[in-house]
Amino acid sequence: MLTLYNTLSRKKEPFRPLDAGNVRIYVCGPTVYDFAHIGNARPVIVFDVLYRLLRHHYGPKHVTYVRNITDVDDKINARAAEEYPKLPLNEAIRLVTEKTEKQFHEDMRALGALPPTTEPRATEHIAEMKAMIETLVKRGCAYVAEGHVLFDVASMPDYGKLSGRSLDEMIAGARVEVAPFKKDPTDFVLWKPSKPGEPSWPSPCGIAEPGRPGWHIECSAMAAAHLGETFDIHGGGIDLVFPHHENEIAQSRCANATPIMARVWMHNGFLQVEGEKMAKSLGNFVTVHQLLTGWQGYAWPGEALRFNMLRTHYRQPLDWTLVGLDTAHKTLWEWYDDLEGKPPAGGVPDAVLDALSDDLNTPKAITELHKLHSAGHWGTLRAALDFLGFSCDRAKIVRTASAEGQAQLRLNAETVGERIEARNAARKAKNFKEADRIRDELEAMGITLKDAKDPKTGEPVTTWEVAR
Numbered sequence: 349m350l351t352l353y354n355t356l357s358r359k360k361e362p363f364r365p366l367d368a369g370n371v372r373i374y375v376c377g378p379t380v381y382d383f384a385h386i387g388n389a390r391p392v393i394v395f396d397v398l399y400r401l402l403r404h405h406y407g408p409k410h411v412t413y414v415r416n417i418t419d420v421d422d423k424i425n426a427r428a429a430e431e432y433p434k435l436p437l438n439e440a441i442r443l444v445t446e447k448t449e450k451q452f453h454e455d456m457r458a459l460g461a462l463p464p465t466t467e468p469r470a471t472e473h474i475a476e477m478k479a480m481i482e483t484l485v486k487r488g489c490a491y492v493a494e495g496h497v498l499f500d501v502a503s504m505p506d507y508g509k510l511s512g513r514s515l516d517e518m519i520a521g522a523r524v525e526v527a528p529f530k531k532d533p534t535d536f537v538l539w540k541p542s543k544p545g546e547p548s549w550p551s552p553c554g555i556a557e558p559g560r561p562g563w564h565i566e567c568s569a570m571a572a573a574h575l576g577e578t579f580d581i582h583g584g585g586i587d588l589v590f591p592h593h594e595n596e597i598a599q600s601r602c603a604n605a606t607p608i609m610a611r612v613w614m615h616n617g618f619l620q621v622e623g624e625k626m627a628k629s630l631g632n633f634v635t636v637h638q639l640l641t642g643w644q645g646y647a648w649p650g651e652a653l654r655f656n657m658l659r660t661h662y663r664q665p666l667d668w669t670l671v672g673l674d675t676a677h678k679t680l681w682e683w684y685d686d687l688e689g690k691p692p693a694g695g696v697p698d699a700v701l702d703a704l705s706d707d708l709n710t711p712k713a714i715t716e717l718h719k720l721h722s723a724g725h726w727g728t729l730r731a732a733l734d735f736l737g738f739s740c741d742r743a744k745i746v747r748t749a750s751a752e753g754q755a756q757l758r759l760n761a762e763t764v765g766e767r768i769e770a771r772n773a774a775r776k777a778k779n780f781k782e783a784d785r786i787r788d789e790l791e792a793m794g795i796t797l798k799d800a801k802d803p804k805t806g807e808p809v810t811t812w813e814v815a816r
C-alpha cells in the first residue's frame with residue numbers, strides 16, 4: 349500500500365486514486381529564462397521517483413504525469429531584453445525560452461528523470477486561461493479593474509487552507525502587491541495589460557487593451573486541460589505552497605465548482621548549499637549544468653547528483669555539500685564495479701518498494717540497497733537500481749576533473765613533488781621532525797604518501813596518491 353504525506357491535511361494518508369485506470373499527477377515545471385539550479389532539480393528527481401513508483405503500482409499505461417513549461421512570465425521578458433537588447437522583444441523571448449527549455453531537458457535527462465507524459469506550454473493554453481477567467485468573473489469570484497482581472501479572495505470562504513495562514517499573515521508575510529485598483533491587497537492577478545512590444549493576446553471580459561495571463565492561472569488552466577477538473581496529486585517545491593498553489597486551488601475550485609482541485613498536495617523541502625541559503629548574491633548559486641561540467645574541480649556524473657539527492661527524505665531540508673556528493677559518487681562507483689556483468693534478477697525487492705511506498709522514504713530504500721550490496725545479492729540490487737533510474741554502468745559515471753580541477757591537480761603535482769624532495773632531504777639529514785611535518789602537511793591536503801625502497805638500489809622511493 350502506498351501512503352503519502354498530504355500538505356492539505358498535514359498527515360500521511362493511504363493513497364487511493366480517483367481512477368486506478370488513470371492516475372493523474374501535476375507538477376509545476378520551470379519558468380524558462382535561466383539554467384536550472386540544483387534546487388529546481390529536486391522536485392524533478394523527487395516526483396520522478398513517485399512517477400516510477402506509481403507506474404509500478406498501477407502499470408505504466410495507467411499513470412499520466414503532467415509537468416508544465418512556463419514560457420510567459422515577467423522574468424522571461426526582463427531576461428530577453430537584457431540578453432538581446434537589439435532584437436524586438438518577442439523575438440528575443442523566443443530565443444531565451446527555446447535555449448532554456450533545451451538546456452532544461454538535457455540537464456534533467458542527465459539526472460535520469462523520465463520525460464513526463466505531457467509537457468504543456470503556457471503560450472499554447474491562452475484560450476483555456478481566458479475561458480477560465482471569464483467563468484470566474486461570471487461566478488462572482490473575480491472582477492475587472494483598470495485593464496486587469498483580479499481574483500476576489502473574499503469570495504472564497506476557505507481560502508488559505510493549504511498554507512494554513514490567516515489573511516493577515518498572508519498580507520504580512522508575502523510580498524503582496526498593493527495596488528489602488530485592488531479591492532483587497534490579497535486579491536491576485538489573473539490577467540494584466542501588456543505594454544506595447546511585450547507579449548500580448550486579446551484580453552477576456554471585454555477589456556479593450558491586449559494583455560497576458562498571471563502565473564497562477566497558467567497552471568490551473570493546463571492542469572484542467574490535461575488532467576481534468578479534479579485529479580490525484582499536485583506537487584512542487586515547498587516555496588510554492590503560498591501564494592502559487594493556494595491561488596491555483598482558489599482559481600480551479602471556484603471556476604470548476606469543485607470541492608477540491610487535487611486530492612493530495614506534495615511538497616519537497618528547501619535546499620541549501622554547504623549550510624547556507626543558495627543565492628546569487630552569496631556566490632554559492634549552483635546550476636545543474638555547472639555540476640555536470642565543473643563544480644569544485646570535477647565534472648560530476650548526473651547519476652551521482654541523483655543519488656545524492658535521494659539520500660535525504662524529500663520533505664526534509666537538503667544540504668548540498670561536496671562531501672555528500674563525493675560520498676554518493678563513491679558508493680555508486682563501488683556498487684557498479686561489483687555489479688559488472690551481473691544482470692538484474694528477481695524484480696525489485698519488497699523491502700525497497702515498501703520503503704518507497706511509505707511516503708517516498710528514499711533514505712530507507714538506500715539503506716536496503718546497502719544491505720543487498722553487503723549480502724552480495726547482485727541481481728536484486730541491480731533490479732532495484734534499474735527501477736530507481738540508475739544505469740549500473742561504470743563507464744557512465746566516470747568523474748572527470750574539470751578544466752579548473754585539472755589546473756589544480758597539475759599545481760598539486762608540482763607542489764607535491766617539491767615537498768617529497770624536501771622531505772627525503774630531511775630524512776637523509778635525520779631531521780625526522782621536519783620530515784614528519786611535511787608528511788602531515790600533505791596529509792592535510794588530502795595526499796597520502798607511500799614509502800618504499802627501490803629493490804635494485806635500496807634508495808627510498810616515495811609515491812603519492814590523492815586520498816578519496
Ligand SMILES: [Zn+2]
Nearest residue numbers: 376377567592
Ligand atoms: Zn504551478
